[in-house]
Amino acid sequence: MWHYAKPIVVVSECLGFSPCRYNGDQLNDEVVHKLAPFVQFIPICPEMRIGLGTPRETIRLVKEDEHVRLVQPSTEMDITEQMNEFSVSFLKQLLEVDGFILKSRSPSCGIKDVKIYSSKKKGPALGKGTGMFAEHVLRMFAHKAVEEEGRLTNFVIREHFLTKLFTLALFREVKQTNSHHRLVEFHAEHKYLFMAYHQQKLKQLGNIVANRVRLPIEEVFLRYEQTLYELSARRSRRNSNINVCQHMIGYFKHELSGEEKRYVHELLEKYRAGKLPLSSVTAVIRSWAIRYQNEYLLKQRYFQPYPEPLLDVTDSGKGRDY
Structure with missing residues (x-):
């Protein structure tokens, strides 16, 4: 019934495309595998692209003088500039x-929980941060759908990522x-989805579409796009979804029996x-x-x-929240 555009997704190449770890x-990542027929993937391995072979000596993030460097301890090679460039x-x-699907915990691609060390020598991690390639992704494309493959095993995170991506x-x-x-058609079809994400932003989008001040169409699209990014910055919340469902149930208030109304409200409470x-x-x-x-x-x-x-409602069990 619905037409879905084919998203363009940059993906870490090691996630099913090449033995480049x-x-x-x-x-072999299950989410990436399932997505393959529906998206256009652009596989990339930043470490291979800057000349590191495979297999290769490990690299790590090292904090020196308040600056984080990307180094290869075994060779004492500093590859920060190469990776940044x-x-x-x-x-x-x-x-x-x-969107982007990047390899978790990677010193180049990890978005969260990448270990940062105090030196090239063996020792405990100082803390955690973001991989060097991923840092540039977040700086330039934070408004897009960006996630790690590991976090996509969580139902709520995956649901938001896929919704935003498509x-x-x-x-x-x-x-x-x-x-x-x-x-206008796009906005109408997404009314209740956008309401679940952010009611105020939905109103702003409606005003932009109405274009009462007769802006050029290019400016209308530009303003709509920016507001859409703001609306989709965080996932929809449970209470917002309940509010949306109640709005839609209202369309059938004269058709439904008392038993049907009680049943759906029991579902909402569950x-x-x-x-x-x-x-x-x-x-x-x-x-x-x-039916109606x-x-x-x-x-x-x-x-x-x-x-x-x-x-897919399966979940990693970490932070499950329907």
Whole structure:
């Protein structure tokens, strides 16, 4: 029923594309594997691209004089400049990109929990930070969908990442048409999804689309895009999702029996308590939209913001929050 644009995703090459890890291994990541038919991947191994072979001696982040350097202890080689130069050069030439999936804990690609040491010699880590390539990604593309493969085993993180990724990709496609009509359609289809993310930003987006001051269409798209980035900066919250569901249930207040109303509100309370996934509630509401032929609700991407084969409620167990 829904058309999904094909997101462009930069991905760490070791995640199923090439045996380029420091030890010559290749990882087979389930999320990356499932995404493959639905996205355009751009595999990249920053360490290989700056001339380090595979297998190779390990590299690490070392803090010296308040500055973090990227070094290879066994050779005492400092590769900070090479990595910085490559990162900036590679990222600047990306004409279009919707997201990144990077290797966790990597001194080049890790977004969080990358160990930082006090010296090139063996010893405990001083703390944790961000890999050098990933740091440039976050500096230049923090507004895009950016995650580590390890964190994507968490249901909530994965749900937000996929929702943001496919929403931004579709907006990119709509923006290329330069059509106000297509933008109006995009906004209408995402009304309840955006309401779940940020009601105030939803209102701002509505005002931008209305274009009462008759701005050039290029400026309208530019303002809409910036506000969309702000709206999608954090995931939707449980109470916001409940509010959205209640709004949609309101469309059927005259059609539903008292028993049906009680049932769906029981589902909402179980979702509120973390005992059911949101999909258990939205599936019921969508069935009513089909039953009563509510075309407006049936067009809402809130029900399925990304392709159905990617829906997976399994979780790593770390920070589970339906």
